[in-house]
Amino acid sequence: MGYLDYKEAPKRESRLKACIAYGGTLCGLAKKAGCGCMDDGERSFSQGSICLMLPGLAMINSLPDNVTLLHGAVGCGVCSHSQNANVRSGGFARTGSVKDALWLSTALNEADVISGGEAKLRRAIIKADRLYRSRTITVVTGCVPGIIGDDVESVVREIQPEIAARLILVHCEGFKTKIWATAYDAVYHGLGRSVLDDPPERPSLIENEQEQIRLDYLRGRTVNLFNVSSMGRGDELELTRLLNSLDLDVNIFPVFTKPEEMYKVKYAALSISTCPTHDDYFLKYLKEEHAIPYIIKHMPIGIENTNAWLRDVAKFFGKEDVGERIIQNEQRQLELALTEYRAFFKGKTVFVSAGEFRALATAYLLHELGFDIVGIRSFHHDEFANVEYEKLQSVSEHDFTVNIANVQSYEEANLLRKLKPDLFLGHWNGNSTPSKMGIATHVIYNTGINYIGYKGAYDLARRLYKQLKNPAFNKNISKYTKLPYRESWYGENPFKYIKGGEVDA
Amino acid sequence: MPDYIERPRYFCSLGGALSTLEALPDTIPILHCASGCAGSIAWGQNGGSGLQVGGYCGGLTVPSSNVGERDIVFGGTDRLYEQIKNTIEIMDGGLYVVITGCVTEIIGDDVRACVSEYRSQGVNIVSAATGGFKGNSYYGYDIVMSEIFRQYVKKGAEKKKNRVNILGVVPYMDSFWRGNLEGIKSLLALLGLEANTFFTAEDSLEDLQNAGSAELTVVVSDLYGIEAAQTLRQEHDIPYITATLPVGPSASAALLRSVARALSLDIDVEAIIEEQSRRYYKYLEPLIDCYNDLDLQKYAVIVADVNYAVSITRFLQDDLGWIPELVQFTDVLDEQRRTAITEKLADQNQGIIPKIVFDTNASEAVRYLNELYPKQGDDLYAKSFTPAFVIGSSLERDLAQKIGAPHLSVSYPVANRAVLNRGYTGFDGGLTLTEDLLSAAVAGR
Numbered sequence: 001m002g003y004l005d006y007k008e009a010p011k012r013e014s015r016l017k018a019c020i021a022y023g024g025t026l027c028g029l030a031k032k033a034g035c036g037c038m039d040d041g042e043r044s045f046s047q048g049s050i051c052l053m054l055p056g057l058a059m060i061n062s063l064p065d066n067v068t069l070l071h072g073a074v075g076c077g078v079c080s081h082s083q084n085a086n087v088r089s090g091g092f093a094r095t096g097s098v099k100d101a102l103w104l105s106t107a108l109n110e111a112d113v114i115s116g117g118e119a120k121l122r123r124a125i126i127k128a129d130r131l132y133r134s135r136t137i138t139v140v141t142g143c144v145p146g147i148i149g150d151d152v153e154s155v156v157r158e159i160q161p162e163i164a165a166r167l168i169l170v171h172c173e174g175f176k177t178k179i180w181a182t183a184y185d186a187v188y189h190g191l192g193r194s195v196l197d198d199p200p201e202r203p204s205l206i207e208n209e210q211e212q213i214r215l216d217y218l219r220g221r222t223v224n225l226f227n228v229s230s231m232g233r234g235d236e237l238e239l240t241r242l243l244n245s246l247d248l249d250v251n252i253f254p255v256f257t258k259p260e261e262m263y264k265v266k267y268a269a270l271s272i273s274t275c276p277t278h279d280d281y282f283l284k285y286l287k288e289e290h291a292i293p294y295i296i297k298h299m300p301i302g303i304e305n306t307n308a309w310l311r312d313v314a315k316f317f318g319k320e321d322v323g324e325r326i327i328q329n330e331q332r333q334l335e336l337a338l339t340e341y342r343a344f345f346k347g348k349t350v351f352v353s354a355g356e357f358r359a360l361a362t363a364y365l366l367h368e369l370g371f372d373i374v375g376i377r378s379f380h381h382d383e384f385a386n387v388e389y390e391k392l393q394s395v396s397e398h399d400f401t402v403n404i405a406n407v408q409s410y411e412e413a414n415l416l417r418k419l420k421p422d423l424f425l426g427h428w429n430g431n432s433t434p435s436k437m438g439i440a441t442h443v444i445y446n447t448g449i450n451y452i453g454y455k456g457a458y459d460l461a462r463r464l465y466k467q468l469k470n471p472a473f474n475k476n477i478s479k480y481t482k483l484p485y486r487e488s489w490y491g492e493n494p495f496k497y498i499k500g501g502e503v504d505a
Numbered sequence: 506m507p508d509y510i511e512r513p514r515y516f517c518s519l520g521g522a523l524s525t526l527e528a529l530p531d532t533i534p535i536l537h538c539a540s541g542c543a544g545s546i547a548w549g550q551n552g553g554s555g556l557q558v559g560g561y562c563g564g565l566t567v568p569s570s571n572v573g574e575r576d577i578v579f580g581g582t583d584r585l586y587e588q589i590k591n592t593i594e595i596m597d598g599g600l601y602v603v604i605t606g607c608v609t610e611i612i613g614d615d616v617r618a619c620v621s622e623y624r625s626q627g628v629n630i631v632s633a634a635t636g637g638f639k640g641n642s643y644y645g646y647d648i649v650m651s652e653i654f655r656q657y658v659k660k661g662a663e664k665k666k667n668r669v670n671i672l673g674v675v676p677y678m679d680s681f682w683r684g685n686l687e688g689i690k691s692l693l694a695l696l697g698l699e700a701n702t703f704f705t706a707e708d709s710l711e712d713l714q715n716a717g718s719a720e721l722t723v724v725v726s727d728l729y730g731i732e733a734a735q736t737l738r739q740e741h742d743i744p745y746i747t748a749t750l751p752v753g754p755s756a757s758a759a760l761l762r763s764v765a766r767a768l769s770l771d772i773d774v775e776a777i778i779e780e781q782s783r784r785y786y787k788y789l790e791p792l793i794d795c796y797n798d799l800d801l802q803k804y805a806v807i808v809a810d811v812n813y814a815v816s817i818t819r820f821l822q823d824d825l826g827w828i829p830e831l832v833q834f835t836d837v838l839d840e841q842r843r844t845a846i847t848e849k850l851a852d853q854n855q856g857i858i859p860k861i862v863f864d865t866n867a868s869e870a871v872r873y874l875n876e877l878y879p880k881q882g883d884d885l886y887a888k889s890f891t892p893a894f895v896i897g898s899s900l901e902r903d904l905a906q907k908i909g910a911p912h913l914s915v916s917y918p919v920a921n922r923a924v925l926n927r928g929y930t931g932f933d934g935g936l937t938l939t940e941d942l943l944s945a946a947v948a949g950r
Binding site: 106109177484 | 508509510520539543545547548549561567573588598606607639640641900920
């Protein structure tokens with residue numbers, strides 16, 4: 001029995017032993033992770049972060065011709081207002097027309113909490129189906145139905161025959177997991193159970209052997225490229241360009257993929273992940289159920305990482321020589337373009353904070369650009385990233401701070417005061433701490449700009465140059481605003497409030 | 506209650522309370538809820554509050570107990586005790602406010618008891634039950650302000666002549682909250698009043714603590730802030746009046762009159778209004794030619810929250826001389842409130858009464874418009890909805906595009922504008938709104 005046979009995806013704490021509390025150094029973490037003795041702890045002081053619903057909705061809201069129906073209190077899902085900007089621009093980049101995401105909320109109130117929300121959900125599904133006539137309706141559950149015990153599975157299963165749209169169910173009860181990367185599993189779980197059916201076959205009177213040969217040939221050279229919601233169209237095009245140059249056709253999945261075309265993911269020669277934090281759950285499913293092998297190893301951010309990512313694909317298809325020629329050619333052009341920036345970046349210190357793989361891959365790129373890495377904060381830790389820590393360890397001249405934290409800006413503020421980096425790269429809504437300290441900042445993902453592949457490396461270099469050339473915005477703000485911490489906090493151990501977890505400082 | 510709300514244009518009560526606290530000076534919110542609530546609200550502000558997120562302690566810096574499955578089984582109060590103790594140790598603030606989310610309220614954590622223990626130790630700390638299922642963010646503002654007035658504002662303060670409190674503008678839900686409150690402060694200053702606005706750069710916690718010394722509370726909303734004003738009346742013996750958000754000369758004049766009346770001010774209000782109106786129209790004088798030449802008078806659709814739907818409709822009708830045809834309220838309102846609010850729009854000098862609908866599904870505006878202006882094929886003399894203008898949130902861009910009209914976002918979500926000190930209240934606010942409307946109308950010029 002595979003995971004997809006269960007009602008919902010297991011949380012990553014149990015599936016992958018993922019953790020969110022560590023404070024120490026790169027070497028310290030490598031030692032612990034290497035011997036498999038990472039224990040997760042708690043914090044006796046914590047700050048708000050996000051839950052799995054946010055990254056979950058970032059994927060779901062992008063699906064064309066889908067209505068997202070949030071089953072929860074009215075505030076669950078307001079992140080969609082921010083994600084809508086991506087839906088608009090991402091939709092435009094892919095289809096040439098601008099459309100707002102469409103999400104609804106059952107807005108559970110006090111009466112619903114007492115009497116249950118199932119009936120309301122049922123009515124909402126029926127009305128949404130009649131009014132919007134969308135191809136799919138994705139029901140996303142928040143904390144409230146999880147606590148009051150709504151049997152959402154049954155509602156969805158029972159009502160499906162009355163509904164024209166295909167119903168997808170995604171569990172996002174935020175209290176159930178501390179690891180919001182569980183979101184990716186939850187979404188894949190929902191998609192995998194609902195929308196991978198082949199389109200109805202047109203009966204053909206005569207067996208068309210040629211057509212079958214053609215199809216097999218095409219599928220034999222098609223790869224599934226797994227995108228992530230933090231990746232823009234520019235990044236997709238860069239990876240598509242590289243894969244095309246290996247003479248491969250690319251099927252992009254799942255962000256912005258039309259539900260009626262999702263079945264195609266079952267017919268490819270290979271699945272390629274762009275972020276090992278993101279896809280293992282579904283890649284394993286495709287391998288087990290549809291015999292599609294996969295590569296989940298590198299994130300193609302940074303020159304060496306992109307080389308390695310491309311090399312693995314080339315090797316799979318026995319095209320090592322072509323792959324090497326492409327890499328050499330790409331690298332030669334890129335090196336030339338980067339020359340003027342490298343000199344400028346040399347020796348400048350940088351601190352990186354984001355989702356684990358993104359943070360580590362970006363740190364490697366920054367090292368390649370000539371920066372000196374003084375600290376990394378990863379929003380969680382699991383085994384997939386061990387290899388990335390090793391990569392960094394092998395190229396770093398000195399040890400540096402590593403902090404595993406589901407944001408926790410207070411630890412960050414304390415570290416930044418001590419390390420005083422020249423530059424900080426942080427998550428969406430995660431750059432205000434260094435900004436108020438007058439440190440030059442840059443957002444570590446934004447779907448409107450490029451980060452991935454060779455082109456992404458160059459574009460990022462240009463943007464960092466821009467930030468460092470004139471950091472006046474942050475410098476000025478820092479003179480007149482203050483972070484909300486007591487002065488005494490900066491004198492403390494940054495990991496003081498991690499209890500029972502791993503602290504090496 | 507509808508079975509669902511389309512793209513809700515508000516957060517939950519926790520979100521409203523948090524946004525309110527983030528806008529107060531030196532205030533540290535403490536969330537007792539699941540870990541994602543803070544982020545969800547930060548993303549909500551990011552996507553709809555005119556590019557404004559957080560404040561002194563906001564966004565992803567707000568302390569939060571981040572309760573999980575274990576706390577739900579065993580109760581979350583131990584975690585809360587620990588969280589408050591350590592918050593006070595690290596976070597530098599003059600006021601700490603514990604607000605609760607769905608999870609901790611459903612499991613029934615005794616937050617009040619926990620907080621009063623810290624208060625008895627001399628900590629300025631307040632608690633408010635703001636579980637998201639209680640209502641939307643506008644209601645969250647009322648809940649948290651009421652609790653602050655109850656638990657933090659000094660009791661028995663001596664009334665200070667000419668001091669008034671302002672309520673009814675909800676931070677982040679109204680992207681223009683700072684500019685709007687400043688506009689109201691300046692407006693009331695014309696009457697020699699000192700307005701306590703709580704949320705502007707000029708306000709301090711001391712002013713908030715002394716809110717009990719005001720003679721009057723002015724609620725500049727037909728809905729939001731009324732419950733908080735009632736709390737001030739109950740706890741601090743301050744009467745209150747309500748008024749439509751004063752956008753432009755007519756509404757500003759009306760507010761000046763009613764405040765002067767309520768305080769029995771011995772002052773020539775009409776002379777002040779006359780002088781301000783003269784100044785206002787002096788600004789419009791050089792606009793006359795272009796306003797006429799470009800035929801800038803429009804039919805209007807307004808899709809907005811109560812504050813903006815009422816105030817903008819009245820401004821367009823009473824001051825600018827446009828014709829509002831359809832007004833859609835996106836708040837969830839009971840019958841009694843619907844009637845009261847409808848009256849605010851019916852009471853017009855020119856006798857123009859727009860079609861008023863109460864519907865949380867804003868995409869339905871097109872259907873309502875089609876009812877007013879049925880499609881008539883290629884009839885040469887078809888009555889078409891032109892020249893038109895759409896005022897609402899950034900989600901009404903779709904409607905504007907469908908009917909080929911210019912558009913301005915004022916009501917949440919305001920995704921496509923940067924807002925800092927801009928405001929639409931007072932006489933000057935009317936000029937600013939005129940600028941923004943007409944600029945949108947001539948953007949392609």
